[in-house]
Amino acid sequence: MLQINYIDFADFLEVQHELFGGKLALVPFYYNGRPLGSFAQENFDKADAAPVPRWGMTTLAAGSMRFSWETQNPNRALLDQVFGPGRLCPVKLIHSRTVYSAENPGDTSGLEGDGIITLNRKLVPSVTVADCVPIFLYDVATGAFGALHSGWKGTGICADALKKMAELYGTRPENVSVAIGPHIESCYFVDKERASWFAENFGPECVELRTETDNPASELSAVSEVSVPAAQDLPYKLSLLKANLLALEKAGVRGDNVVAARECTFSACFGNGTPIFGSCRRQTDGVSGLPLEEFVRLFTVQAAFVSF
Numbered sequence: 001m002l003q004i005n006y007i008d009f010a011d012f013l014e015v016q017h018e019l020f021g022g023k024l025a026l027v028p029f030y031y032n033g034r035p036l037g038s039f040a041q042e043n044f045d046k047a048d049a050a051p052v053p054r055w056g057m058t059t060l061a062a063g064s065m066r067f068s069w070e071t072q073n074p075n076r077a078l079l080d081q082v083f084g085p086g087r088l089c090p091v092k093l094i095h096s097r098t099v100y101s102a103e104n105p106g107d108t109s110g111l112e113g114d115g116i117i118t119l120n121r122k123l124v125p126s127v128t129v130a131d132c133v134p135i136f137l138y139d140v141a142t143g144a145f146g147a148l149h150s151g152w153k154g155t156g157i158c159a160d161a162l163k164k165m166a167e168l169y170g171t172r173p174e175n176v177s178v179a180i181g182p183h184i185e186s187c188y189f190v191d192k193e194r195a196s197w198f199a200e201n202f203g204p205e206c207v208e209l210r211t212e213t214d215n216p217a218s219e220l221s222a223v224s225e226v227s228v229p230a231a232q233d234l235p236y237k238l239s240l241l242k243a244n245l246l247a248l249e250k251a252g253v254r255g256d257n258v259v260a261a262r263e264c265t266f267s268a269c270f271g272n273g274t275p276i277f278g279s280c281r282r283q284t285d286g287v288s289g290l291p292l293e294e295f296v297r298l299f300t301v302q303a304a305f306v307s308f
Contacts, residue, residue, distance in 0.1 A: 001205055002245045002255030005030045009182050009261040010268070010276060013059065023062035023078060026054040026307070029138050029177040030259040036140070036177055051308060053121075053145050055136035055179045057129070058303045060278050065303035066296070067128055068092050069110050076303070079126070083307055089116050089123045095132075095151040099161045101168055114154050115161050117146030119169060126305040130280045131188075131265050133240050134181035134304035137161060141175040144168075147306050152194070155202065155243050159251045173252030180241060180260040181304055182277055187266040188238050195236035198243055206242035210235055265302075278302060 012025035028035040029052065036052050058065050063075040067090050079088055089102050091113045098113030103120055116125035117137070127134060127149035135148040135158050144165050150157050158178070165171035190198075195207045241260060248258065265277040275282070278300025287298060 001242065002249045002253070002258060004245065004255050004258040004260055005033060006260055006262050009057070009263050010270070013276070020082070021061070022059060024056055024058045024082065024303075026056040027179065027261075028052075028054055028259075029136070029179055031140055031177045031257050033256040036138070052140075053138055053306050053308045055134075055147070055181065055306050056304070057134060057181050057277075059276055060274075060300050062303075064278065064297075064300045065128055066301040067126075067303075079124075079303060079305070083124050083305075087122060087124045087307075088126050088305075089118065090126045090128075091116060093128060093149050093151075095149075095153045097154050097157040097160045099146070099148070099157065099164050101164065114151070115146060115148040115157055117144060117161055117165055117168070119144050121308040124305050124307045126303055128301045129181070129183065129265075129304050130278050130299050130301045131184040133183040133244060134302075135161075135244065136179040136181065136304070136306050137165070138177045138179075138306070139165060139169065139171045139175050140177060142169045142171055144171055145306050147304055149304070150240070150244060152198075152238075152240065155198070155240065156247050158244055159247045162251050162253070174254055174257075176253055176257065178248060178253055178258045180244060180258070182261045182263040182265050182268065183240060184266045184279065184281060185239060185241055185264040186237075187264055187281070188240065189234035190236050190238045191234055192236065195238060198238055202243040203246045206239045206246060208237050208239075210237045 012027050016025050086105050089108050091108050091111050094112045096114050099115035100108055100113055102108050102118045125147040127147050133150040135150050138145040148157050199207045265279045266282050268276045280299045283299035
């Protein structure tokens with residue numbers, strides 16, 4: 001298993017509160033075990049390699065950033081305010097391993113998939129997440145970068161994106177800095193079928209038997225009414241972080257070039273008990289029988305992005 005760097009996303013929210021009001025934070029990539037600043041220019045002697053990008057996410061306070069090509073979401077105006085109009089490069093998510101390349105604004109218009117890569121520093125590749133894993137890539141040698149949505153069905157999209165970057169941009173995995181944003185982690189309980197699938201396809205390290213002390217509600221002062229599925233119904237605990245790290249390791253990415261946020265979207269709270277992120281599992285606890293259109297309105301979706 002890769003030995004990686006960890007950060008507390010909440011620390012960046014606090015430091016950048018005056019800039020963004022707690023609605024989002026921008027976080028550095030890591031390379032050779034340290035935050036990436038001028039490192040790309042120093043080591044590759046490319047004047048156009050600086051400044052380097054930052055990755056980031058919105059929070060529960062920003063409201064739902066749900067995206068589709070068919071409807072307008074007024075909450076997403078925040079992203080235009082932060083990055084400037086016309087820079088965002090999104091796709092409509094379908095929980096796949098489909099990754100698109102973009103050269104110009106509008107190149108992803110109308111497309112459905114789960115990842116965007118580009119060489120154009122004027123673009124802001126963006127996906128949405130609400131417990132799934134946001135993954136961000138930056139090739140310090142070529143300048144290619146991108147954002148990925150890795151739902152459980154799409155786990156392994158990081159390897160597909162790296163392969164596509166190699167084909168299009170000449171990317172070498174040892175030059176790629178990877179960031180893994182907040183997602184459901186310690187509270188992700190699954191059945192035997194899903195646990196077996198992950199163990200077979202990614203490695204047994206990402207699955208473990210759940211214990212009676214694995215109770216996410218005990219970590220939550222603000223949402224302690226959330227019910228906990230019985231161990232006999234969901235007897236395994238799945239680490240999407242470990243599954244993705246195993247995929248990255250197999251693809252040739254170095255551990256000291258990877259950083260991950262410690263926060264779990266299900267359970268992470270501020271000191272006053274307010275949840276930091278929207279969470280599909282937390283916010284739809286106990287809900288059943290609703291049409292999909294109504295169900296998806298119940299939870300808050302985060303925008304996840306990479307920007308120069």
